[in-house]
Amino acid sequence: MSESTVKARRAASTEPLVRLKSVGLRYRFPSDGESTLKGLFLDSLLRRRARPVDFWALRDVTLEFRRGEVVGIVGPNGSGKSSLLKVIAGVLEPTEGTVDTSGQMPPIIDPGSIVNPMLSGRQNARIYGALFRIPPSEIEGFLSRIEQFSELGAFFDAPVRIYSSGMVARLVFSIAVTFAPDILLVDEILSVGDEHFQKKSYFKMLKLIERGSLAVIVSHNTSFLEGLCDHVVLLHQGRVISRGKPAEVLRYYRSHFS
Amino acid sequence: MMRRLSELWEYRDFWKHLVYQQALARYQGSLLGFLWTLVFPLLTFLTFTLVFSVLNNQSFSGYGLYFLSGYIPWIFLANTATLSCDAVVGSPVYVTRVRVPRALLPLAVVALQAVDLAAGLVLLALFMAVFSVGFHPCLVAVLFSLIPLTAAAAGIALYCSAMNVFFRDFRHLLSAFLFLWFFVSPILWRPDGNASLQPLVRLNPVVYVLKLFQQPIAYRQWPDFTLFLAVTGISIVVLLMGLQFFFSREKEFYCHV
Numbered sequence: 001m002s003e004s005t006v007k008a009r010r011a012a013s014t015e016p017l018v019r020l021k022s023v024g025l026r027y028r029f030p031s032d033g034e035s036t037l038k039g040l041f042l043d044s045l046l047r048r049r050a051r052p053v054d055f056w057a058l059r060d061v062t063l064e065f066r067r068g069e070v071v072g073i074v075g076p077n078g079s080g081k082s083s084l085l086k087v088i089a090g091v092l093e094p095t096e097g098t099v100d101t102s103g104q105m106p107p108i109i110d111p112g113s114i115v116n117p118m119l120s121g122r123q124n125a126r127i128y129g130a131l132f133r134i135p136p137s138e139i140e141g142f143l144s145r146i147e148q149f150s151e152l153g154a155f156f157d158a159p160v161r162i163y164s165s166g167m168v169a170r171l172v173f174s175i176a177v178t179f180a181p182d183i184l185l186v187d188e189i190l191s192v193g194d195e196h197f198q199k200k201s202y203f204k205m206l207k208l209i210e211r212g213s214l215a216v217i218v219s220h221n222t223s224f225l226e227g228l229c230d231h232v233v234l235l236h237q238g239r240v241i242s243r244g245k246p247a248e249v250l251r252y253y254r255s256h257f258s
Numbered sequence: 259m260m261r262r263l264s265e266l267w268e269y270r271d272f273w274k275h276l277v278y279q280q281a282l283a284r285y286q287g288s289l290l291g292f293l294w295t296l297v298f299p300l301l302t303f304l305t306f307t308l309v310f311s312v313l314n315n316q317s318f319s320g321y322g323l324y325f326l327s328g329y330i331p332w333i334f335l336a337n338t339a340t341l342s343c344d345a346v347v348g349s350p351v352y353v354t355r356v357r358v359p360r361a362l363l364p365l366a367v368v369a370l371q372a373v374d375l376a377a378g379l380v381l382l383a384l385f386m387a388v389f390s391v392g393f394h395p396c397l398v399a400v401l402f403s404l405i406p407l408t409a410a411a412a413g414i415a416l417y418c419s420a421m422n423v424f425f426r427d428f429r430h431l432l433s434a435f436l437f438l439w440f441f442v443s444p445i446l447w448r449p450d451g452n453a454s455l456q457p458l459v460r461l462n463p464v465v466y467v468l469k470l471f472q473q474p475i476a477y478r479q480w481p482d483f484t485l486f487l488a489v490t491g492i493s494i495v496v497l498l499m500g501l502q503f504f505f506s507r508e509k510e511f512y513c514h515v
Contacts, residue, residue, distance in 0.1 A: 028513050035514070036427040090357040093509050107357035114351055116279055127279075130272035131358060 015102075017183060017214045018065040018088055023097035025058040025083050025238075057083040058094070059238045065214050072225035072246065073218045075235035076257050081218045084235065085109050085185050088216065103182035103214070107131055110187055111172040117161035121152055121171045124160060132179040142178055149204070150174035151197070166194055173201050181208050184215040222250050262505050266359050276366040284370065296377055299333060303381075310446055319389035326385060327475035328445040328468045330378040331407050334371055335414065335464070336436045342367045342415035343422040343429035350515040360511065361504050364419035368412045375404075382475070396474040399481050403470035406486075406493035410467065413493070413500030420504045423514050443468065467493075 030039075031050050043050050058080045065071055073081045086092045086109055087099055108114065108131065115124055125146050129139045147156045150170045160168060177184065184205060209215055219225055225232060225246060232249040234242040236257075242249050266273075285291035303326065311321035345363040352358055379400070385391075422428045442458060445468065449459045459465050466489050473481040 028510075030514075034426045035424060037425040037431060038427055040425070086354075091355060092512055105357075109355050113355045118282055119279070127272070127275045130269075130275050131356065133268055133271075136271065 015067050016064050017067055017101060017103050018063070018216075019098075019100040020061055020063045020087070021098045021100075023058055023061040023087060023094045023099060024056060025080075025087055025092060026095040027055040027057055029053045029055070056238050058087065061097070061238075061240055063233065063240065063243075065216065067212045067214055068209060069231075070209055070215045070217065070229045072229035072232040073216065073235060074220070074222065074225065074232060074250065074253050079235040080238040081235055082109065082187060083238070085187060085216065085218060089185055101183075104132075104180045105183050106176060106180040106185055108176075109185060111176050112168060115160055115168060115172065118159060120159055121150070121156040121163075122147070124171065125175050128175045128179060134179060146171075146174045146178050149178065166197070170197050173197075177201075177204055177208065181211075182213055184208065184213055184217075186215060186217040186219075188219055222254065226250055259502065259505065262359065262361075263501070266361060266365075269359055269362055272358065273362045273366060273369075276362060277369040280366055280370050281373070292377075295374065296381070299374075299378070300381070303329065306446060314447075319385075319391070322385065323389075323391065324448065324472065324476040325446065326378075326382050327472045328443075330375065330382060331403075331468055331471050332440065332443065332445050332464070333378070334375040334407065335411055335467075336440070337374070338368055338371045338411040339414050339418050339436065340429060340433055341371065342419045343432065345415070345419040346423050346511060347419075347426070347515060353511045353515045360508050361416060361501065364415040364504070365412060367419075368408065368415050371411065372408065394474075394478045396478055396480045399474040399486075400471060402486065403467075403474075403481065406470070406490040407467060409490075409497045410493040413496035413498070416497075416500035416504040420507045420511075423511050424507070439464070463492075 029052060031053055035050075039050070042048070061080075061084065073084060075081050083092070087094050088101065089105055089107065089109055090099070090101070091107075091109060108128075111128070114127070114131075116127070119127075122143060125143055126139065129142060134142060150156065150173075152167060152171060155163060155167060156171075160171070163171070186205075205215060217225065217229070229246045231244055232246045232253075233240055234249050234253050242252050285295065303322075306329075307318060307322040307325055310325070311318045314321060342364040345367050346353065346360060349363060352360060352363060418428070418432065439462075443462055443464050444455075444459055447455075449455070449465065466485060470481045470486060470489060473479045
C-alpha cells in the first residue's frame with residue numbers, strides 16, 4: 001500500500017472530529033518561581049504586590065480536523081505544538097475559546113510518561129486500559145492484540161524495567177493504537193524502535209487512517225510530513241501563521257525558521 | 259459537581275490501579291515490606307503507653323487500650339493529611355500529560371492509609387486478646403464510626419493536596435500544626451481528668467470523632483447516637499467542601515506543578 005493510494009482511497013468524509021474555536025491557553029506563573037504561604041505572608045506584611053507572569057502558549061487558534069485526515073503540526077521549539085495536542089486531548093482546558101471533539105480521544109499525549117517500570121508490559125497495558133475506560137469484559141481481547149502487535153514475546157510478561165528503550169516504545173505504540181484508534185495524536189513517536197518496527201507502526205498508522213482515523217502529527221521531520229500529510233499547520237509563538245498544502249507551508253517554514 | 263462525581267466513578271478502575279501501584283512502591287511488593295511500615299507506629303505506641311501509664315499511675319493494659327482507641331483514628335487522619343500534600347505535586351505527569359480526574363490522586367492516598375487503619379484495628383484486636391479483654395457487643399459500633407472518619411479524611415486529603423499545589427510550604431506548616439494538635443487533643447490524656455482543660459476539649463473538633471472510637475473500645479459504651487449523627491453529618495460536609503475546593507482549583511494546577 002503506497003501513500004498515494006491511501007490518500008486516494010480516503011473517504012472524503014466531512015464529519016469533523018476536532019473543532020477548535022479561537023482557542024487560547026495561558027500559563028500564569030508566580031513571579032518568583034514557587035509560591036509559598038511564607039511569601040504570601042511577607043507580601044501582605046510588606047504591602048508588596050506580587051505580579052504573576054503571563055505566557056500565552058496558544059492564542060486565537062481556530063482549526064478543524066476531519067475523519068481520515070493526516071495533519072502535520074510544525075513550528076520552532078516553544079511555538080505551542082505540544083500545548084495544541086494537550087488542548088485537543090483535553091489534558092488542559094483552554095483559557096479562552098472552545099474545543100469540541102467526538103470519537104475516542106486518547107487521554108494521554110505522551111503514553112510513555114506513565115509506564116511503571118516495576119510492572120510487566122501486560123500489567124501496564126491493563127492500567128492504560130483503565131485510563132482509556134475500556135470495559136473490564138473487553139480488556140483481555142485488547143491485551144492479546146497488544147501482545148501480538150508489539151512482538152514482545154516473553155518480555156510482555158516481564159517487568160518493564162528490564163526492557164530496552166526500543167521495546168518500551170513498541171509497547172507504548174501498540175497500546176496507543178489498540179485502545180484509541182479513532183484519533184492518533186503523535187508527538188515524534190516514529191523516531192523510536194528499530195527499523196522493522198518503525199515500518200510496521202508506519203503501515204499500521206496508514207491502515208488506520210485509511211479506515212477513517214484522524215492523525216495529528218507533531219514532528220520536526222519535514223520530509224516525513226510532506227510525504228504523509230494532507231495539510232500542515234505552522235505555529236509560531238502560539239498562533240497559526242500558515243496552514244494549507246504541505247509543500248507550500250513547509251517551504252515557508254524552511255525559509256523562515258531553519 | 260454531579261458531573262465531576264460521576265466522572266470520578268467512571269474512573270474507578272484506574273483509581274484501583276493507582277492504589278495498587280502506590281502500595282507496590284510503598285511495600286516493595288512483599289508482606290515483609292508491609293510489616294516494616296508497622297514498626298514505627300508500633301514503637302510509638304509502646305513508648306507512649308509505657309511512659310504515660312507509669313506517669314499516670316495506670317495499668318499498662320487499661321491505659322494502652324485507651325491510648326490505642328484514640329491513636330488509631332488520629333494517626334489515620336494525620337497521615338492522610340500530610341501524605342496527601344504530595345499526591346498531586348508528586349505526580350505532575352497526571353496534571354500535564356494525562357486527561358484524568360485529578361481528585362483520584364488524593365483519594366488513592368486515603369485508600370492506602372485505610373490499609374494502615376485496618377492494620378491498626380487488627381493490632382487492637384491482638385492487644386485485646388493478649389490482655390484478655392473480652393468482647394462486648396458495643397465494639398460493633400467501631401465499624402460504623404469508620405464511615406464519618408473516612409469521609410472526613412477524604413475531604414481533608416482533597417483540601418490539603420490542592421493547597422500544597424499553590425503553596426509548597428503548606429505541608430511543613432501542616433506537620434507542625436498536627437504535632438501540636440496531637441498533644442492538645444485527648445489522646446494521651448483523658449478528657450474528664452482536668453476541669454481546666456474542658457474548654458480546650460469542647461472547641462476541638464477532632465475530639466468528637468475520636469469519641470466514637472474511645473467510647474466503645476476503652477469505655478465499653480455505645481457511643482451517643484446523636485453524636486454519631488452529628489459527626490457523620492459534619493464529616494460529609496467536610497468531604498463535600500473538599501471536593502468543591504479541589505474541583506474549583508483543578509483547572510489551575512498546570513501552572514503550578
